[in-house]
Amino acid sequence: MTKSTDHQMPELDFNTPALKRHRKVRALKDRMAGMGIAIGGSSVILAVLLICFYLLYEVAPLFSGASIDPRASYSLPAQNEGKSLYLATEEQSEIGMRVASNGSIVFFSIESGSVIETIENPRAEAVTSFTVESDTSRLLAFGYADGKVLINQHSYRISYPDGKRQITPFVEYPYGEEAINVADFAIEKLAIRNSEDGLTIAASGDSQTSVLKVTRDVNFITEEVELTEQREAIPFIADTKSLLISGNQRSLYLVTKSGELNEFDLRDFDNISLKDNIALLSENRKLVSMSYLVGKSSVMVADSSGRVSQWFNVRDEETNEEKLHFIRDVKQPVALVDLAMEQRRKGFATLDERGLVVIYNATSTRKVIDERLSDETARLISFSPRANGLLLEDGKGLHFYHVDNEHPEVSWSSIWGKVWYENYPEPTYTWQSSSASNDFEPKYSLMPLVFGTLKAAFYAMLMAVPLAICGAIYTAYFMAPALRRKIKPVIELMEALPTVILGFLAGLFFAPFLEENLAATFSILVVLPVGILLFAYLWSRLPQNIRWLVPEGWQPLLLIPVIVFLAWFCLALSPIIELSFFGGNIRGYITHDLGITFDQRNALVVGFAMGFAVIPTIFSITEDAIFSVPKALTQGSLALGATYWQTMTRVVLPTASPGIFSAVMIGMGRAVGETMIVLMATGNTPIMDFNIFEGMRTLAANLAVEVPESEVGSSHYRILFLAAFVLFIFTFIVNTIAETVRQHLRKKYGSL
Known part of the structure; x- marks a missing residue:
């Protein structure tokens, strides 16, 4: 006799008060988390946009036009003394002066024209x-x-x-x-x-x-x-x-x-x-005026055709003599009447026979003002000492104008093009923002700074990328897990080292050491890879019972004494190499025999120092990308008969390529924006020379050096903000390209 038992399943109630409260709390938390993430992301975007707009706000006045406004007009003071030979104003633009044709000097009020004194x-x-x-x-x-x-x-x-x-x-x-x-x-x-x-x-x-x-x-x-x-x-x-x-x-x-x-x-x-x-002058042209710009280097020549040409002395390479050389010119369509020079800048104003006043800057060749201020009777013009006022004489009397012209020395051509500066042998890209003399011609070319930024990043990435990526590949794929857990944190810990310490060590210790051991440095670059490959070959030829003494994945530890020995060997051999092949002075050989200039703080030093700073970033992201490749892919490849190397090159690396590319781009961004290392280890010279033994100046280092010393609101100050904006745009473009390529790689290899 069988006995059947009915098993009744317990009923689950999902609508109890406790579960309802729990769902409401969880939904509230989800909404709050979503709002928090949205607000945080939007705040980051807003902050970046605000930085961009602030940079543009500071840069925009550089390219805004100048203005000229009438302030006072009156009849010629002391007309009985005769016509004016010369006009001038004092520093505050309160008192004017004119030299009359009879030799008298008349001082008058700029505001009213009343005569103060006649001498x-x-x-x-x-x-x-x-x-x-x-x-x-x-x-x-x-x-x-x-x-x-x-x-x-x-x-x-x-x-x-x-x-x-x-x-x-x-x-x-x-x-x-x-x-x-x-x-x-x-x-x-x-x-x-x-x-x-x-x-x-x-x-x-x-x-x-x-x-x-x-x-x-x-x-x-x-x-x-x-x-x-x-x-x-x-x-x-x-x-x-x-x-x-x-x-x-x-x-x-x-x-x-x-x-x-x-x-x-x-x-x-x-x-x-x-x-x-x-x-x-060309034929059928008459000289109107010839005078010096401030600094007494450039002669400005105005002629009857409306042309103003700039001339200054340039040393002739054949005769080694300085000769007056034509540099540049500007042109008006009608004959000129007078020419006035600014007293503290490389600017000048022309007055033509129509009464049109045009203000130029000689360095940037920028026309900042073009306005008709008088009629055909205009005959004389003069700048105030601060170039914020202009005095004009015509048949009706004297007229005083206020001039708002803050940044005439800046133009797109002077920032990005070659400029022929005073006493230079040829047009150049030059950054030299200040001098001890008021006669100085500002040189605001950003090309040397952009070039220096790319040069520093190139040499840093040249060292960092191969070492970081190869190290990450071995650590993530071939190294023993126990050793990986020790090596990876140590390398990542390198990133916590302040760059100012790296720059200090690079500038004060490594640069002199490198100069004294150049032969050893270049021999290490050859001997070390060859020595490691030779050791690996010899290790593979040892009997298995010896090789099995070292657990699989722990072999890199054997390279430590090999690397130390090879480095010591190259250092010990350095004097012999230098004496045998370079006459005992490799720096002299590079400078005199090869004709390559050598600076102690150079791109080679930056490559090593900044490469050391960038390696942890690239290594960590690359290692995570490779290690995150699903094990099923690698195991499936090995199961189908592929070797470890084939699996790595054809399965693992393509799958991890978006992460590897991101690592390289982030490392490049770090190298481009690096400040202290390039500031302390490059000599900070703004030159355009790809020579590995020459220094450079980067945009970031230039900002760190010159922003604290610049006058707020000056052309120099705003040019530095323009440099920051260029760095911002460069980073934005690099990141955009990086994200585009990363998405492409993800789509291409995401199906593996």
Whole structure:
């Protein structure tokens, strides 16, 4: 008799109050987590966009246009003194000055035009010629029919009575109120050049030219200034149109009416000779103005065709002599009337016969302002010392304009193209943002910095990528698991080492060590791979009972003494190699025999130091990518008869290729953005030379060096932000390419 028992399944209730509360809490947590992830991701994107927009905000003023606004207009102050020969303003643009045709100096208010003071010329004779040494020096010279020259200087004294600024103009005579005897003929053309050592005056008239050199000596006993005069005539040049003395007082430039420039050598004053002859102007063109830019290196020549050309001395390779060379020019469609120079920058303004004023920068050849300010009666223009004001005279009187022109020296051509800088033998890419002199020509080419960034990254990746990827392949696929668990954390721990420590060690220890052991360094690069392969071959030929003494996957430990021995052997052999093949001085051989410049802190040092910093990043990501390849793939490949090497190259590496490529790109991003290592181990020289023994300057290192020293809001400051933006864009492009290639590799090999 059988007994059947009914087994009744217990009923599960999923809608109990506890489970309902649990589901609600879990749903709330899911929503909060989703919101948190969304907010966090959006915040990262927003932060990156804000950084980008802030960089653009700082960079945008570099390329914004300049503006000019009228501030005051009035009739010519002290019209009874005659027409103006020259206009100027003082530092604060509160007081203007004009030199009248009778030799009087009239000071007036810029705001109202009211005359403050009129200083009569000490000489009653009529002025036959007039010149200005430069707007900066404020030195004026008047020539007369008796061959004499009177020199004076307009100056300004600032005081604060009752706490209010008061500017008092005055005229002084640095060489006395008595006129200096320069020539024996009526002076028609005049040029002067002053320095701490003395004065040079050139005068021309009646088909004659005379040069006077005044030497200033200080008596060490009485401390009195003693003046010594020496006068010489120069060879006859007919139809002299203009005279100009070089800034170093070594040359006199005499331009004829036909546009021919004759350069006389003033160094041997007892025997002045004609040094060079240049066709300055084309046919049917007349000289309007010829003067120096600030710094007294570049001669600016304006002619009747509307052309302004820039000339400066360039050393001739054949004769090793400096010759005046045409550099660049700008052109207006009609004849020019006047030319004005900025006093602290390489800028100038042209005034043409239509009353159109155009402001250029000589270095960047950038036209910043093009505006008609007057009619056909305009005849004179002048910049204020800070170039924020412009004084213009026409038939109606004087007009003062405020000029907003902050960054004229920056243009796309000056940033990315070659520029022919003053006294350079040829156009170059140059970064030199500051100097001790106000006459300095800023050089803002970013090309050397971009080149240095790519050069440093190239040499770092050249060292890091093969070592990191090969090491990761062996560690993830061939190494014993127990040894892998020790090796991987040690290599990853290298990434925690501060780069400033690596840079310090590279610059102060490794660079001198490398210089002293160059032969050993290059021999190691050859001997070490060959020695390791030879040891591996010999190990494979040993009896199995010996090879089995080392567990599978632990063989790399045997290479440690081999590597140490080979490195020691190369170091010990270095003096012998250097003595036998390089005359005992491999650096001298590289420099003199091969013609390759050598700098102690160079790209080779950066390659080793920055490669050491990048290796952990590439190794860790690559090792994880290879180790994450499903075991079923490798086991299936081995089961089908493939060897370990075939499985690695045809199954594992293609599957892990997206991760490996990402590792390389992340490592490259690290190398591009590295600051302290390249700052301390490269010499920080912004040059464009792929030579492995030369240094470089990167964008990141340049920012670290110069941002703390730059003036906020200056062109230098904004150019540095432009460099940061370029680095930002470069990183963005590299990451975009990396992600695109990674997705392509994932689709291609994802089906394995």
